[in-house]
Amino acid sequence: MIIWINGTFGSGKTTTGALLADRDARLRTFDPEWVGYMLRNNLADHHVADFQEFESWRRLVPTVADEIARATGESLVVVQTVLDESYWDELASGLAGLGHEVFHIVLEADEVITRKRIEADEVEATALQWRLDHLPTYAAARPWLATRADLLLDTTALTPRDAAERIWAAVVERAGQV
Secondary structure (H helix, E strand, O other), X not given: OEEEEEEOOOOOHHHHHHHHHHHOOOXXXXXXXXXXXXXXXXXXXXXXXXXXXXXXXXXXHHXXXXXXXXXXXXXXXXXXXXXXXXXXHHHXXXXXXXXXOEEEEEEEOOHHHHHHHHHHOOOOHHHHHHHHHOHHHHHHHHHHHHHHOOEEEEOOOOOHHHHHHHHHHHHHHHHOOO
């Protein structure tokens, strides 16, 4: 199973994903951004605003995820914001075509809390303005995200541990096991 945690910046995806993966030895985190960094480095002369614009990123992420899952025998927890529905379609169908069930989770929080979390984030401080600038993009994508999510979880009043527990319960309910 691929447990994909999507949603707006500041919703707690990274922390929740790490806690979820720590919950069970059969889970491993996979960060598709590393595929993007590799492409950005090797395609430096092909300018894009976001590496998700690379068609090759959308083809390689399912392939790399599949290779990691096969090599480890583990289910993957993927933490990546995908706000373009056509990109999501490519990723989800690529993973399904490789035999993976995708459990799509969307985390969100109210705008005031989201902004506070983004502004307080010291780990990704250099991305502060980029994240704030993309809040309207999330708002525009939210309708399709809500309809395509297997689980839509409001983290406004939840700790990341509480969010991870709710996700785990939903995964177990859906799959019976991971």
